[in-house]
Amino acid sequence: MKKLYLIKRYKLYIWLIPIFLLLNLLGDVVEGAGDFPQRAVNELWLVCYLTVANYRLFEYALPAMSWKRWFESFLKVLLYCFIYSLGFFLWRSLGVTLHIYTVLDKTISIPERIGGLTGYSIGSVVIFGITRHIFNYVKLKQSSQQLQIESQQAELNYLKSQTNPHFLFNTLNNIYSLARDKSDLAPESILRLSKILRYMLYETSAPYTAIEQELRIIDDYIALEKLRYDESLQVNFSHDLEDSRQGIPPLLLVPLVENAFKHGVSETRDQPRVSIFLSVKKRVLLFTVENSTGDPADNNKVKENIGLSNLRRQLALLYTDYSLDIRPGDFMFTAVLKINLNSHV
Known part of the structure; x- marks a missing residue:
């Protein structure tokens, strides 16, 4: 030196x-x-x-x-x-x-x-x-500047090390419920979990992943969650992408989907539903997740868990132009994430 x-x-x-x-x-x-x-x-x-x-x-x-x-x-x-x-x-x-x-x-x-x-x-x-x-x-x-970049990268890695096990823990809980009930769907759920684990092991270490890859993981996660519910659960997942090969940080969108099921649908007694829409146009990402809840607006207080709080911090480290709005309503909860992908730090 x-x-x-x-x-x-x-x-x-x-x-x-x-x-x-x-x-x-x-x-x-x-x-x-x-x-x-x-x-x-x-x-x-x-x-x-x-x-x-x-x-x-x-x-x-x-x-x-x-x-x-x-x-x-x-x-x-x-x-x-x-x-x-x-x-x-x-x-x-x-x-x-x-x-x-x-x-x-x-x-x-x-x-x-x-x-x-x-x-x-x-x-x-x-x-x-x-x-x-x-x-x-x-x-x-x-x-x-280099020290700041290294510090931010270390913090990002720490946040990922918190988020990934948290996500895995929730998924294992779902499989445990199926196994405890001796459901025939348990093998399928394990197969889908293996695909998610493979993605987490080999893809999340890179700074970017293609949006289409992120969509496949969200699809697998939704399918895994749906195994726990009967046909009363309604899930609508749609997207409008100019280019599905555009890059975003891996597992950036999953916490909002996970939150919709764990803290929304699981607490809804009648007609649980989740609506997810992803749009990427002119390098602006808009991700909307809407889910039913078991409480009216007055009792539907926002309590951010590890997934949401870590997501906010990751966004602050990764982008300069973004917004994450949490909107509780009557028996409904909406999260809207908007990111200017060109504002990546």
Whole structure:
């Protein structure tokens, strides 16, 4: 991890060499200075020195300074004052000696030359410092966003780990009722449960599943629930889809269907019924589940179970444009889910 961090830092300062060089050459062009090739070589020689000096300053010297070690910090300040003034001048002189740096104006005195180079180096500190600050801010923001994504994904996985066993528990209860009554429908219910389990094991780990696949699971679940009731139960499941292959998070719609049977139909004595309608048009999903209840509107208070509360939280993590309305009525309960599928986070 530390090695990767250092590589990124090296790349930052290496990229700053041509950027700072171009800024200075642009200044020479604006001023109309001649001898452009020689100036370019001179600037490159100076920029290489300042890049190393700024790297040491920002990555090692400044982070190590503190009031507790004030004397050591004071010595470092003096050292870098030397590096950015007389040291910079000595580097220029070395370039002259090696015939790398070309003196273009011999009329400037040494004190003036040192003063000009000091101003040049201070300008580099400002530019390198601002660029480094922006780089750190962007990296920090990216790390924060990545941490948030990982945290949300962990929460989604936790919600799924709660919802799936809850859904399975309710289904097993239904099969238990059939087995206890020694119903001939128990084998069929186990077969349908195996299909649901296969889906939960192999499909729900993916972020998306095709709507048509979700519809098949809802069909299997409805069929499994209908085995518990006689012909008095009325179930109407219809849909209107522009494209049944569009993707949605797996098992996103099942909690509303499960809620209709467990907390609605099971408490209805006379003519229990469930009406389910799914529409997806222009990337807008509308899912309406209506079920009978055993209470009038005054007594039909909304008590959200694990399935509904987890569904709300999953929607908040997955989408930015959605609504989930729970509407209790006279002996009737309606849940309406609307999602703009394009608003997926």
